[in-house]
Amino acid sequence: MIVTEKAGSPQARSVLQQCLYAMLQVKRADDQSEPEWVEIDRGMMVYICFSNALQRTLSPKWVDTLLNLKLCEADSGKYVSVLDLPGSVLIVPQATLGGKAKGKVMQYHHNIGKEEGLQLYSNFVSFFEKELALSSKSSETATIIKHGTYGNRQVLKLDTNGPYTHLMEF
């Protein structure tokens, strides 16, 4: 699934990191209220960016891949999927992943537009929730899906026992 093997640009780029705990701000503080956060314990961060090569189609297979790839270190030291860990998932919209350097400046010309991006991100999160609901594994375990707010600043605190950072392009 690495982009070097594909003719065109990737349709989506994700970076995956393992965590013991993560908290992500989903609403900034304002005059009326404190900031709001979501949090997960042990599990996987999914930073996701959609490209304008995507053209409004989103494959549920991508989510299936991310949930079932053996990326997570179990207590035994073996690598298992986040479903088998069992671990939770925190999805973070991350448009910067589509950046391309031009001289000293990053450009994001290949990113999808904001409105389409919001819709795709929403679909992406829904696919995770549906896959999880369908998974027989998840019913036995404590896997949950949390996610950030598209377009927001992703204020994030992360605690890992090794991030085991992976790149996965679709």
Place this chain on the structure above:
Amino acid sequence: MIVTEKAGSPQARSVLQQCLYAMLQVKRADDQSEPEWVEIDRGMMVYICFSNALQRTLSPKWVDTLLNLKLCEADSGKYVSVLDLPGSVLIVPQATLGGKAKGKVMQYHHNIGKEEGLQLYSNFVSFFEKELALSSKSSETATIIKHGTYGNRQVLKLDTNGPYTHLMEF
């Protein structure tokens, strides 16, 4: 510098994240001693993986690029380089970045061997230190370079005001 524009595989893959604070374990606890950590305040995480396409040459230009790209959000809201921020750099060896999915399992066949990888990682860190020593900017500021131990588990805690995750391949 994105791999889609290149004929072959990238020689090195880096993921960059911004932080307000990060601490990384560089020595595990044992019977005699507590674990040892390095830490940085505001600055940039550089997760780095070398490919076997690299064949023992490491370009100082890569380090120059990473130090001078405008990836960091300044107090003004403008994007500036980590040198201009001024910020510190935490370099994390991250062999998992070279992973490629085969079915549900990640494979790392394109990663460089351990001994060569250790040497390249050491050179990579040295280039950062040299570039920093040569930079007129760094002498005015508090930029420091910290780094993890190659081959170790990278136990990491990260606090961000938005990770602004970027992929940079060379």
